[in-house]
Amino acid sequence: MSSAALDIGAGARAARAAAADQPRIRTQRSRDTRIGWLFVAPFVVVFAMFLVWPLVHGFYLSFTGESITGAGGDFLGFANYIEALKDPIMWRSMLNTAWFTVLSTIPLVIVALVMALLVFQGLPGQWLWRLSFFMPFLMASTVAAQFWIWMYNPQLGLVNYLLGAVGIEGQAWLQDPTWAMLAVVVETLWWTVGFNFLLYLTALQNIPEQQYEASALDGAGRWRQVRSITIPQLGPTTVLIVILQILASLKVFDQIYVMTNGGPGGVTRPVVQYIFESGFTGYRFGYASSIAYIFFAVIVIVSLVQVRFTMRRSES
Incomplete structure (x- = not known):
């Protein structure tokens, strides 16, 4: 065969x-x-119960006059959305949220990078520095807020005491409309910068040591290495941190609510607090839901712009 x-x-x-x-x-x-x-x-099952169903039900409530008691659940159409878009308090709280995001995001990126570089360059007692920088992030938001309320106390606080020691007049930081938002930003920086510091430190440890050795042979100093090797290599991590920080800052609520409860004249009230007040203080679940979904649309737009910017930067 x-x-x-x-x-x-x-x-x-x-x-x-x-x-x-x-x-x-x-x-x-x-x-x-x-x-x-x-x-x-x-x-x-858990995902559907605690995420999908609340999203769907909340969207339905935004078209009704539902109250916290369950009364007034008549269908109102777009009345809540029209009222929200004409509400000056909502727009003021949106601006407060945007202002807090700008004030907090920039230092939370820069300070975290500086802290990571200092530790990476070999400060003595690195374990102590790492622990000190990251430990505040492990605190509950209310604990960190209460700690800084005492720090900002006009009569007994450490901040005014240190300023007085160098001849600078203290302030009622949390009661002054000029300083209230900045005071909350400082507290947020101290409380959350440890997470960004940890991300940067991890990225620094992943940079190949051979690049530093080759640049040293070419005569590059420490500062030149940071500008030409370290900072460019940290680009993806910086983009990630900026995106995470912006999204976290847009959702700010805890520390502002505990420290200032919206501040004098509402100068620190974020939009999440206004949603809370509309729903649980004003008893208007439907109206609060409409504001929440307007804010949700804003976050989606910001996220899409960030993703688009990141993709263009990666392509270039």
């Missing part, structure tokens, strides 16, 4: 064997799929 005939026979047997295995393979895949869904079912 020729080799060609043998090959044809072997191919036919292999085809018959594969065809015979198809039902068994389909049965196995179906069984694996059922087992997979069984494992992910608890997450799907």
